[in-house]
Amino acid sequence: MRRNQTLGEYLHAQGVSRRGFLKFCSATASLMAMPPSAISQVAEALATARRPSVIWLSFQECTGCTESLTRSHAPTLESLIFDAISLDYHHTLQAAAGTGAEAARMAAMEENAGKYILVVDGSIPIGNPAYSTIAGVSNLDMLQEAARDAAAIIAVGTCAAFGGIPHANPNPTGAVSVSEIIKDKPIINVSGCPPIPVVITGVLAHFLTFGEIPELDELGRPAAFFGQNIHDRCYRRPFYERGQFAHTFDDEGARKGWWLYELGCKGPTTYNACATLKWKVWANCPRS
Ligand code: SF4
Numbered sequence: 642m643r644r645n646q647t648l649g650e651y652l653h654a655q656g657v658s659r660r661g662f663l664k665f666c667s668a669t670a671s672l673m674a675m676p677p678s679a680i681s682q683v684a685e686a687l688a689t690a691r692r693p694s695v696i697w698l699s700f701q702e703c704t705g706c707t708e709s710l711t712r713s714h715a716p717t718l719e720s721l722i723f724d725a726i727s728l729d730y731h732h733t734l735q736a737a738a739g740t741g742a743e744a745a746r747m748a749a750m751e752e753n754a755g756k757y758i759l760v761v762d763g764s765i766p767i768g769n770p771a772y773s774t775i776a777g778v779s780n781l782d783m784l785q786e787a788a789r790d791a792a793a794i795i796a797v798g799t800c801a802a803f804g805g806i807p808h809a810n811p812n813p814t815g816a817v818s819v820s821e822i823i824k825d826k827p828i829i830n831v832s833g834c835p836p837i838p839v840v841i842t843g844v845l846a847h848f849l850t851f852g853e854i855p856e857l858d859e860l861g862r863p864a865a866f867f868g869q870n871i872h873d874r875c876y877r878r879p880f881y882e883r884g885q886f887a888h889t890f891d892d893e894g895a896r897k898g899w900w901l902y903e904l905g906c907k908g909p910t911t912y913n914a915c916a917t918l919k920w921k922v923w924a925n926c927p928r929s
Contacts, residue, residue: 649688686850702763709835759791768815802830872908874916
């Protein structure tokens with residue numbers, strides 16, 4: 642994408658039709674629980690948006706969050722939109738390395754001060770800053786430095802949002818979430834292990850459209866995506882209603898797609914949009 646190209650121009654150049662674009666805007670507005678009247682506003686804002694600068698920092702993570710984005714069934718419109726943002730710094734995806742990469746991060750922060758979106762995956766070790774460093778800078782210092790001039794922060798994945806696996810007892814690195822460190826910036830927790838790409842692009846689309854973060858629930862997650870538990874929307878729900886359960890992974894019930902509660906399903910207590918968006922996650926869904 643050329644630097645001065647709008648998102649609309651970029652998508653058009655990639656062969657996305659106006660109809661396809663409006664369909665995406667309509668789906669995004671609906672997923673974000675916006676009224677139908679907001680669709681044209683979303684479309685206009687996204688079509689004319691200039692590529693926002695995004696700085697992506699990866700701390701104590703497994704790269705699963707990035708893998709989930711890059712391996713979503715491409716080329717989807719949401720993946721194209723993700724391509725269209727100016728991903729100025731991303732450890733895994735950037736071509737630059739060493740001092741060149743750090744110079745790119747500093748330049749992006751300086752040129753877009755107050756306007757860039759900071760995305761973080763992975764938790765931050767505060768037990769000893771030396772547990773995880775990038776270019777000799779501790780994760781804690783890099784987060785605080787990059788957060789200073791960010792417009793908003795998206796904590797992607799359960800590790801960044803709530804500490805995740807590194808935070809599990811006995812938490813040898815003293816891992817904490819982004820919101821336990823940064824207190825003066827809007828933070829959107831897009832939890833999930835890994836998180837759903839459409840939720841990330843939905844949050845970005847909302848920010849580009851309205852210039853502010855979407856409504857959040859009490860855990861800082863976008864309420865539109867995390868308002869319902871997976872069980873309520875799961876395609877196995879009718880089997881639950883009829884009392885048809887699988888008891889082992891290879892019994893008749895499992896073969897027929899019956900309810901998996903006895904096999905560890907956490908759907909009734911997990912709030913996310915997996916069932917609505919047909920997203921499989923390996924950490925909380927025995928269907929995977
Ligand atoms: Fe990996 Fe899950 Fe943590 Fe993402 S949230 S970094 S997928 S363990």
